Amino acid sequence: MFQAILFYTFAAVLIGAAMGVIFSRNPVHAVMFLVLAFFQSSLLWLLAEAEFLAIVLILVYVGAVMVLFLFVVMMIDINVERVQGGLVRYAPLGLVIAGLMVVELVQLIWARSRFEVATGGFAATPEGYSNTEALGAILYTEHVYAFEIAAVILLLAIVAAISLTMRKREGLKVQNITSQVAARAKDRVRVVKMEAEKRQ
Amino acid sequence: MGSLIPQFALDLWNGLPVELQTVVTHVFKIVIVLLPLILAVAFSTYFERKIIGYMQRRIGPNRVGPLGLGQPFADVIKLLIKEVVIPTRSNRFLFLIAPLLSLIPAFATWAVIPLNDTFVIADINAGLLYVLALTSLGVYGVILAGWATNSKYAFLGAMRSAAQIVAYEIAMGFALVGVLMAGGSLNLGDIVRAQEGGITSWFWLPLLPLFVVYFISGVAETNRAPFDVAEGESEIVAGFHVEYSGVAFALFFLAEYANMLLISALTSIFFLGGWASPFEGLTFLGDGSFLREPSLMWLCLKIAFFMFVFFWLRATFPRYRYDQIMRLGWKVFIPVTLVWIAVEALMAWLQVGPWAA
Numbered sequence: 001m002f003q004a005i006l007f008y009t010f011a012a013v014l015i016g017a018a019m020g021v022i023f024s025r026n027p028v029h030a031v032m033f034l035v036l037a038f039f040q041s042s043l044l045w046l047l048a049e050a051e052f053l054a055i056v057l058i059l060v061y062v063g064a065v066m067v068l069f070l071f072v073v074m075m076i077d078i079n080v081e082r083v084q085g086g087l088v089r090y091a092p093l094g095l096v097i098a099g100l101m102v103v104e105l106v107q108l109i110w111a112r113s114r115f116e117v118a119t120g121g122f123a124a125t126p127e128g129y130s131n132t133e134a135l136g137a138i139l140y141t142e143h144v145y146a147f148e149i150a151a152v153i154l155l156l157a158i159v160a161a162i163s164l165t166m167r168k169r170e171g172l173k174v175q176n177i178t179s180q181v182a183a184r185a186k187d188r189v190r191v192v193k194m195e196a197e198k199r200q
Numbered sequence: 201m202g203s204l205i206p207q208f209a210l211d212l213w214n215g216l217p218v219e220l221q222t223v224v225t226h227v228f229k230i231v232i233v234l235l236p237l238i239l240a241v242a243f244s245t246y247f248e249r250k251i252i253g254y255m256q257r258r259i260g261p262n263r264v265g266p267l268g269l270g271q272p273f274a275d276v277i278k279l280l281i282k283e284v285v286i287p288t289r290s291n292r293f294l295f296l297i298a299p300l301l302s303l304i305p306a307f308a309t310w311a312v313i314p315l316n317d318t319f320v321i322a323d324i325n326a327g328l329l330y331v332l333a334l335t336s337l338g339v340y341g342v343i344l345a346g347w348a349t350n351s352k353y354a355f356l357g358a359m360r361s362a363a364q365i366v367a368y369e370i371a372m373g374f375a376l377v378g379v380l381m382a383g384g385s386l387n388l389g390d391i392v393r394a395q396e397g398g399i400t401s402w403f404w405l406p407l408l409p410l411f412v413v414y415f416i417s418g419v420a421e422t423n424r425a426p427f428d429v430a431e432g433e434s435e436i437v438a439g440f441h442v443e444y445s446g447v448a449f450a451l452f453f454l455a456e457y458a459n460m461l462l463i464s465a466l467t468s469i470f471f472l473g474g475w476a477s478p479f480e481g482l483t484f485l486g487d488g489s490f491l492r493e494p495s496l497m498w499l500c501l502k503i504a505f506f507m508f509v510f511f512w513l514r515a516t517f518p519r520y521r522y523d524q525i526m527r528l529g530w531k532v533f534i535p536v537t538l539v540w541i542a543v544e545a546l547m548a549w550l551q552v553g554p555w556a557a
Contacts, residue, residue, distance in 0.1 A: 002219050028294070028347060035340070055329040063336025067343070067366060071359075074347050130325045132386055177527050 007047055014040035027073045031066060038062050052131040229321045233310050241457040242272035248511045255515040279453075282446035287349060290443070294348035299444070299451035302341025306458035309334045313465055314389040316475045316496045327388040328376060331466065335372075335421065338459060339365045342423075342430065345452070346440040357439025360522065361423055361430030367529035368417040374537035375414040378407050379470045381544050382555075392474035399478040404471040406547065409540045411471040413533045415506070418463035420529065422456060424510060426517035427525060464506030468499060475499045 017040060020033035038061050045054035139147050213221070246261065246269065253260025264270035286292055312327040314320040324330060339362050346358020382403050383391035395402045404411045420427040431439040441452045468474060476494045520528070548555040 026291075028291075028344075032294075032344075051324065051326050052329070055326055055333045059329065059333040059336060063333060063339075063369075064366070067339055067362060070340075070343055071362065074343070074355075130386075132326055132329070175523070177524060181524070 003047060007044070010040050010043045010047070014044070028070070031070050031073050034069075035062055035066050038066070050131060052135055226321070229319075230311075233315070233321060234307065237307070237310060237458065237461065238454075240461055241454055242276065244457050244461065244507055245275065245453075246272045247507070248514075251508065251511045252515045255512075276450065279446055279450040284446040284448050285443070287351065287443050290350045291348040294344050296448065298341050298345035298348060299448050299455065300341070301344060302338050303451050303455040303458065305334045305337040306455050306462055309462055310465075312388055313462075313469065314392060314474065315499060317389075317393075317494060319496075320389060323387070323389060326386045328380060328386040328391070331388075332373060332376060335462075336369055338421075338455070341452075341455065342440050345444070349440070349443045351443055353436045353438075354440050354442045356436050357430045357432070357442070360432075360436075361440060364423070364427065364430065364525060364529070365421055367526060368420040368533070371413055371529060371533035371537055372417045372421065374534065374541065375407075375410040375417070376470070378410040378537065378541055378544055379403060381541070381548065382407060388469055388474075392469055392476060395473040395476060396480070398476075398480040399473075402471065402473040402476070406552075407471060407540070407544070409536050411467070413537055414470065415463070415467050415509075417529075417533060418467060419510065419513060420525070422459045422463060424456070424460065425514035426520050428519060429522050429525065432519070460507060460510050461503060464503045464510070465499070467506055468502035472502050473498075474502075 014037055017033045017037040021030050021037065024030045024033060038057060042054040042057045045051075045057065216224070249271070250260040250268075261268035261271040264274045286295060309331055311321045312324060312330050314323075342361045342365070343358050346354045346356075346361075349355070379391060380386065383394040385391060385394070423430045429435075431441075436442075441449060444452060475496060475498055477492055477498050479491050480494070
């Protein structure tokens with residue numbers, strides 16, 4: 001009962017936030033609505049006792065990805081009028097994609113309900129069961145090759161992104177921080193010892 | 201217990217539905233943690249001014265109340281009765297909600313912090329992940345404040361602070377990976393329990409580089425001196441909170457000090473054995489000596505020590521230059537943590553330190 005109330009509240013806010021992403025006029029507001037949507041879906045996962053996924057969703061998407069999004073959105077000067085015009089133009093494409101997703105979801109639920117008995121709620125996990133441990137155990141044993149390949153691909157993406165954007169402009173005056181930090185007083189100041197002059 | 205609480209109150213309590221009982225006990229626990237926390241924030245502003253005063257051969261606040269102890273309350277009342285000015289052409293809603301967004305994560309993280317062996321509001325399996333996730337949310341308050349103000353100075357401050365927080369968070373995360381490897385659990389209570397056995401078996405010794413990196417990154421995360429370029433009075437006036445006044449400013453202030461207390465508490469828990477006593481192994485102190493017992497007192501002392509270090513740093517060091525901050529974060533701290541994680545793996549393999557069988 002209590003869980004059901006929570007579920008419907010979170011789900012309603014999630015849908016509202018998703019609508020907000022699409023319909024808000026201000027791009028910064030849209031980003032904040034997206035953050036709210038991530039939060040609500042993470043709460044739904046928490047209700048399903050998938051605490052690892054829920055927390056990682058917040059950590060990765062809200063804590064890192066959306067911060068960079070916000071950065072970019074704040075820096076560029078977006079013409080609100082033009083963005084609003086796009087909404088109508090891209091609406092058919094969006095509707096097609098949304099329709100496809102609904103069909104997929106319905107298929108999944110229908111297939112499940114044919115082969116399994118539908119349960120009222122999420123299956124409760126046994127006492128002392130750790131989501132994180134279970135995920136780690138599977139990732140590092142059964143799927144270790146796939147996991148390693150994914151890691152290498154990500155590393156490759158990092159290197160590629162850096163090498164694509166790194167460029168040295170000619171005639172740019174940059175400080176060599178290592179040499180600045182390594183500088184000692186005796187490199188800059190020469191202390192000369194000399195005899196005091198005799199009084200004339 | 202039975203004699204202390206009258207029978208009708210017990211009947212009333214037992215008559216409540218179970219869900220309501222849970223809600224009431226949790227709210228009670230939260231209040232027990234939050235009230236002392238807010239008081240601690242108020243008095244840490246006083247101690248900061250006193251400590252820095254003495255370090256600079258001044259007396260510090262001594263006018264309000266005995267020893268100036270009423271100063272924090274005088275400050276709070278002053279801020280509460282000031283007008284909150286909202287700049288024209290600012291984004292009113294985000295402008296007002298930004299201070300809350302920086303305060304809420306700082307308080308919410310205390311939910312998983314164990315105060316002693318038994319008391320913790322939420323004893324969850326993935327406590328360390330929860331801490332990481334919530335500390336990464338504090339940046340929203342700063343960014344939104346800077347943007348919603350509609351001022352160039354505030355925006356510059358917000359950009360600086362956001363880049364800084366994102367950079368140092370990675371080093372912090374890697375340092376916590378090291379703690380996780382040593383503690384063998386994501387639960388903060390279990391991490392403290394893994395450090396039993398006195399000051400030499402705490403994690404600060406085998407994880408010394410990570411300990412240093414974690415605390416300095418914590419200083420950078422809270423935008424405190426010498427990493428306070430986000431406020432940089434000499435360059436960008438006051439950074440992201442330049443247009444905030446009254447209660448809204450007080451909330452930012454509260455969030456900053458709550459974050460400092462949080463970083464101090466986390467550092468004590470991860471590296472200095474949390475509530476454990478440093479003299480646990482000293483048998484000559486006697487069996488029942490309170491000095492050997494693990495208790496909340498030790499955690500408070502450790503937090504107080506790190507708060508002192510925060511103030512000490514502020515009184516000692518000049519502000520970092522911005523590009524050097526970035527260099528320190530990306531090119532020094534992250535490699536150091538990566539190397540030490542490899543060293544830790546070696547230590548675990550050779551079974552030395554906390555991994556001794």
